[in-house]
Amino acid sequence: MxxxxxxxxxxxxxxxxxxxxxxxxxxxxxxxxxxxxxxxxxxxxxxxxxxxxxxxxxxxRTVPGILTQRGCCYAGCKGVILGPTRDVINIVHGPIGCGFYAWLTRRNQTRPASDDSPNYMPYCFSTDMQDENIVFGGEKKLKQAIQEAYDIFHPQTISVFSTCPVGLIGDDIHSVCREMKETLGINIFGFSCEGYKGVSQSAGHHIANNGIFQHVVGLDDTIRGGEFRINLLGEYNIGGDAFEIERILDECGISLISTFSGNSTMEQFANSHTADLNVVMCHRSITYMAEMMEKKYGMPWIKINFIGARATAQSLRKIAQYFEDDSLTARVEEVIAREMPAVNEAMEANxxxxxxxxxxxxxxxxxxxxxxxxxxxxxxxxxxxxxxxxxxxxxxxRQVLSSIKVDADSRNIEELSVEQDPDKYRLRKTEEELTSTGQIYREYDxxxxxxxxxxxxxxxxxxxxxxxxxxxxxxxxxxxxxxxxxxxxxxxxxxxxxxxxxxxxxxxxxxxxxxxxxxxxxxxxxxxxxxxxxxxxxxxxxxxxxxxx
Ligand code: SF4
Structure with missing residues (x-):
């Protein structure tokens, strides 16, 4: 043997x-x-x-009995994608145990514009469903929770997350949201992200992308300042990552219209369709948004990575290459040249x-x-x-995308049918213009x-x-x-x-x-x-x- x-x-x-x-x-x-x-x-x-x-x-699916690292669909929707946005009250409709994922366990940080700017991230909102709500339904309790949250905080946006028990008893969170939206006159919408959907938190990411795209993106057409305007997708400001990326982009003269969703606000999401380029960090959790925005509003996307000094430099160069502007290229090179000595010193020491x-x-x-x-x-x-x-x-x-078999678990997650917006679509660059610089778009190896x-x-x-x-x-x-x-x-x-x-x-x-x-x-x-x-x-x-x- x-x-x-x-x-x-x-x-x-x-x-x-x-x-x-x-x-x-x-x-x-x-x-x-x-x-x-x-x-x-x-x-x-x-x-x-x-x-x-x-x-x-x-x-x-993970084989039952195997101890997996994975989280549930609701954890992906609420915990990952919506967790780092500060000006929305996120109500978890379910038993209090599910509220754990609403409790900033990922150490997302945020920086409100002023002391008066809303920041609900330190709070954890739950309807705390009890046995009687499971038996007789929880819609009444959800309505009360939305009203209570509004009366105390007066937010501009409230969102609601379904958990497993809510899906099983069939509470219609969307009709409650519609009713309360009309009553209170603010934006209120729900996510059908019951934990059992899909095979992991990935399903929740997709549902969160769909919800924000349908209910928030495109609501504010104001063109804000800046010559080189981008959205950063799939960055979640863990431990202050977004602050460092924002610092670098700012020094390069690149305007960040919105980040999905580190250090973000609903206001920024609403305005994100006015940017000229989407740059994607996390390919898994947010590319749905990049694809839907390109179809509806006409801005292309590239894959970048701000983890690693060399990758950061390369990503900045990719952004500059898109805008084809000599002054931006020079400024990006200046920033890289200024930052790298300290990086190299630390690299050599360690x-x-x-x-x-x-x-x-x-x-x-x-x-x-x-x-x-x-x-x-x-x-x-x-x-x-x-x-x-x-x-x-x-x-x-991504070359294997067309060969991936769509199984029943994936089919369970809605694919939105997206079309060009008749008024807001603006083709940023033709396909010929995109490929003329040698840069590859919509790609990830x-x-x-x-x-x-x-x-x-x-x-x-x-x-x-x-x-x-x-x-x-x-x-x-x-x-x-x-x-x-x-x-x-x-x-x-x-x-x-x-x-x-x-x-x-x-x-x-x-x-x-x-x-x-x-x-x-x-x-x-x-x-x-x-x-x-x-x-x-x-x-x-x-x-x-x-x-x-
Ligand atoms: S799996 Fe279901 S019950 Fe468990 S945390 Fe997720 S939503 Fe709640």
């Missing part, structure tokens, strides 16, 4: 593990049907130049402490890709990466293309698989979310939360890169982790195999 690849006495990270063997070992512990399913979602990136990007299983170390990233729908930039600037290798809620195009690139050969790409990783990777490879740092944090740390591996940044950040832009270099150097060189022994290092474990059928 072959010896297992996982070495229970390993305390140092290792580059030379046979990943195919680790994969087989992980899969061998699953029942046959589960193993078959997981095998499609666990890939070892093949080596060799010109190797095709392999197909990965993604955006499929790189010797990190060079050759291994990272693993399992988070989100773009972060596991974007953060590889920062690790590579430190000379670290990303040994394994994957997303919680991505679709195949986030891994393999996905995570797999950027992974090194002989590394793991794993979709919807489970807790068991996380432990097996740590056991086999012992990375120097593991990036994931709060549910994984303590399991990883108890295995003697430093863990960085990339949903909330723990207590750190910002990590975006130039100053964010410097913060990240320092923090990762500190974490990966701390001796404290060598004193923590993983359970399998301390005690022998019982193992078993399935009997032959």
């Amino acid at each position: 072959e010896a297992p690849v996982t070495d229970t006495n390993r305390t140092e990270s290792t580059h030379d593990v046979d990943l195919d063997k680790v994969r087989s070992e992980i899969l061998s512990k699953y029942p046959t049907k589960v193993a078959r399913k997981r095998a499609k979602q666990i890939l070892v990136k093949p080596g060799g130049a010109g190797t095709d990007i392999p197909e990965i299983g993604a955006n499929v 790189r010797p402490l990190c060079e050759g170390k291994l990272a693993m990233l399992f988070v989100g729908g773009s972060r596991a890709h974007h953060y590889q930039e920062l690790f590579s600037e430190l000379g670290m290798k990303t040994m394994a990466a994957g997303y919680e809620f991505a679709h195949r195009d986030d891994y393999e690139g 996905g995570l797999i293309a950027d992974m090194k050969p002989n590394t793991f790409v794993i979709d919807d990783i489970s807790q068991y698989e996380t432990e097996k990777l740590i056991e086999a490879i012992k990375p120097d740092v593991f990036c994931a979310g709060i549910k994984e944090k303590y399991i990883i740390q108890k295995s003697g591996v430093p863990m960085k939360q990339l949903h909330s940044y723990d207590y750190g950040g910002p990590y975006a832009g130039f100053k964010g890169a410097i913060n990240f270099y320092r923090e990762i150097a500190r974490m990966t060189n701390s001796k404290v982790w060598s004193y923590v022994k993983a359970p399998w290092e301390k005690e022998p474990e019982l193992t078993a195999t399935y009997a032959a059928a």
Whole structure:
């Protein structure tokens, strides 16, 4: 019998593990049907130049019983997309337990224009449904909650989020919203984002995009100042990231009309159709909005990334390239030249402490890709990466979009039919003008293309698989979310939360890169982790195999 690849006495990270063997070992512990399913979602990136990007299983249901990283549809809608917008009262219609995701768990920050400007983000609004509301219906309670929120805060916008029990009993939140909108004379709308919809929080992102697009975007046609006007999509101002990006854009002379949705307001969303370019950070959560805005209002979109100093510089150049203006190009180059010395100094100071170390990233729908930039600037290798809620195009690139099979779970999420607005559509550039500069629009190559050969790409990783990777490879740092944090740390591996940044950040832009270099150097060189022994290092474990059928 072959010896297992996982070495229970390993305390140092290792580059030379046979990943195919680790994969087989992980899969061998699953029942046959589960193993078959997981095998499609666990890939070892093949080596060799010109190797095709392999197909990965993604955006499929998690097998019941497997401990997943994923959140629910409502968490994606309320927690991710609407969480960082300060001038809307977001009422969670459901039991108080669902309210956890309304509680700023991602550390989204915001900066109101003045002390008098509305900011409801520190509050958590819930209808706190009880048994009697489940039996007799909760619409009356929702109406009361909207009235109460209005009487206390006088907001201009209220939105309502359906949770699982509300969907099951059939409360019509949309008719309540319509009625209260008429009564109170403010914008009120609902999201049918019941937790059970779709297979992960990704469904909630889509529903949030649809709702904001239908009820808010396009309401204010005022053309605000600025020559180079963009919207930043898929940036959520965790730990102050948006403040750093805003600083850089401002120094470059680029006007930010709106951000979806870090440091944002409903007023900005309402005016966002007046911008000339959409730049997309998170490809998974917000590209729906970019596509719908292009169809209805005529502005194109490009994929950018402000995580990593080199990626930030490249993204600024891409924006300048779109506007084809020499003064903007010169200003962008000036800003890059001014910012890079401090970045290089920090990189040189911290790189010797990190060079050759291994990272693993399992988070989100773009972060596991974007953060590889920062690790590579430190000379670290990303040994394994994957997303919680991505679709195949986030891994393999948008060229596979037409070949993705739409299953019943995806069909359950409404695709809005969008047409050119007869009055507000303005074609910013013809297709010929767009391609004349050599820039590629509406494109994203996905995570797999950027992974090194002989590394793991794993979709919807489970807790068991996380432990097996740590056991086999012992990375120097593991990036994931709060549910994984303590399991990883108890295995003697430093863990960085990339949903909330723990207590750190910002990590975006130039100053964010410097913060990240320092923090990762500190974490990966701390001796404290060598004193923590993983359970399998301390005690022998019982193992078993399935009997032959
Ligand atoms: S899965 Fe359902 S019950 Fe659980 S938090 Fe999400 S909406 Fe609430």
